Amino acid sequence: MQQLDAIKITKATTSKKMDVDFNNLGFGNYFTDHMFVADYKDGAWGNAQIIPYGPISFEPALSAIHYGQSIFEGIKAYRMKDGSAAIYRPYENMKRFNRSALRMEMPEVPEELFMGGMKKLLEVDDQWIPHEIEHAMYVRPFMFATDQVMKVMPSLTYKFIIILSPVGAYYAAPMRLLVEEEYVRAARGGVGYAKTAGNYAASLHPFAVARQKGYDQVLWTDAHEHKYVQECGTMNVFFLVGGKLLTPGLASGTILEGVTRDSVVQVAGDLGIPVEEREVSIDELVEAYKAGTFTEAFGSGTAATIAKIEEINYQDFIMTFNPLNQPVADALKKRLTEIRDGILPDTRGWMVKVGS
Numbered sequence: 083m084q085q086l087d088a089i090k091i092t093k094a095t096t097s098k099k100m101d102v103d104f105n106n107l108g109f110g111n112y113f114t115d116h117m118f119v120a121d122y123k124d125g126a127w128g129n130a131q132i133i134p135y136g137p138i139s140f141e142p143a144l145s146a147i148h149y150g151q152s153i154f155e156g157i158k159a160y161r162m163k164d165g166s167a168a169i170y171r172p173y174e175n176m177k178r179f180n181r182s183a184l185r186m187e188m189p190e191v192p193e194e195l196f197m198g199g200m201k202k203l204l205e206v207d208d209q210w211i212p213h214e215i216e217h218a219m220y221v222r223p224f225m226f227a228t229d230q231v232m233k234v235m236p237s238l239t240y241k242f243i244i245i246l247s248p249v250g251a252y253y254a255a256p257m258r259l260l261v262e263e264e265y266v267r268a269a270r271g272g273v274g275y276a277k278t279a280g281n282y283a284a285s286l287h288p289f290a291v292a293r294q295k296g297y298d299q300v301l302w303t304d305a306h307e308h309k310y311v312q313e314c315g316t317m318n319v320f321f322l323v324g325g326k327l328l329t330p331g332l333a334s335g336t337i338l339e340g341v342t343r344d345s346v347v348q349v350a351g352d353l354g355i356p357v358e359e360r361e362v363s364i365d366e367l368v369e370a371y372k373a374g375t376f377t378e379a380f381g382s383g384t385a386a387t388i389a390k391i392e393e394i395n396y397q398d399f400i401m402t403f404n405p406l407n408q409p410v411a412d413a414l415k416k417r418l419t420e421i422r423d424g425i426l427p428d429t430r431g432w433m434v435k436v437g438s
């Protein structure tokens with residue numbers, strides 16, 4: 083692995099923090115004073131810097147805009163009880179980022195940049211990491227193609243950037259889902275497992291159509307038969323059927339491998355809840371619902387951790403779940419929160435301290 087020069091730091095002359103109401107953050111609305119940037123050219127990463135957060139300029143021919151070589155991650159850092167800060171499972175995000183990079187024919191980002199840059203940036207903007215309960219610092223690493231030529235080919239140059247957004251307690255309203263049978267999120271051999279910009283652009287129209295029909299999100303199904311469940315909106319999905327937690331398996335490459343999904347699977351094991359990662363058909367869910375054995379449903383993702391599902395509509399057959407009576411979802415969320423907050427011992431080394 084190439085040796086990187088030390089990260090050069092240029093501090094902002096004034097802080098914007100005074101202008102931000104930390105009791106009203108919402109999600110992704112505010113950014114801290116600094117950002118981490120690095121450039122890839124001539125086959126190597128360099129120019130690693132922390133600089134004031136602000137605009138960057140490019141020519142209109144910027145290839146990322148035209149051909150979409152663009153990937154990202156979403157991670158949370160938390161203020162711990164002892165005042166320190168810790169990042170939730172960032173190495174998993176780093177590995178996923180580099181899997182996305184490979185699929186989009188982009189260079190790998192080495193640990194020194196991904197982890198080194200993230201930790202240093204969190205140290206520099208430490209005073210922005212919220213102390214308020216359930217608040218967090220959302221960390222957004224991303225990489226995009228920066229060649230300015232109008233050819234469909236892998237860019238020779240890239241920018242890797244990390245920005246930080248303090249976020250409030252995420253109120254995950256129970257979701258009403260429409261089973262999607264027209265549009266497709268991902269097909270075998272496609273880019274469903276990659277956190278790449280185009281996947282989100284492609285989802286916006288199906289989401290808008292579902293919203294017009296009165297639903298919050300779609301429940302994606304497979305591209306061939308629209309029979310097997312994939313994800314809900316931009317979250318992985320879990321169903322409690324006959325006391326077992328079912329979640330679509332990763333083998334087909336059509337499902338985004340969520341870090342929260344993996345955390346739920348592991349923590350369910352701690353709680354003695356059996357988990358099956360496999361193909362889950364809508365027909366199986368409908369039959370279980372009719373038999374009274376399908377009792378809970380929820381989505382998982384970094385933003386919300388766990389978001390309950392209160393309704394699933396499949397061809398006008400409506401399945402409903404009382405969000406106030408989903409004890410397994412509640413127990414999983416509680417345990418994940420307790421590990422994150424240091425109330426339970428972090429036996430798996432999930433929390434990575436900033437400043438060490």
Ligand SMILES: *Cc1c(COP(=O)(O)O)cnc(C)c1O
Binds near residue numbers: 156315339343384385
């Ligand atoms: C990011 C994402 C998830 C959730 O992944 P986490 O690592 O748990 O945040 C699920 N589905 C899609 C499509 C995503 O982009």
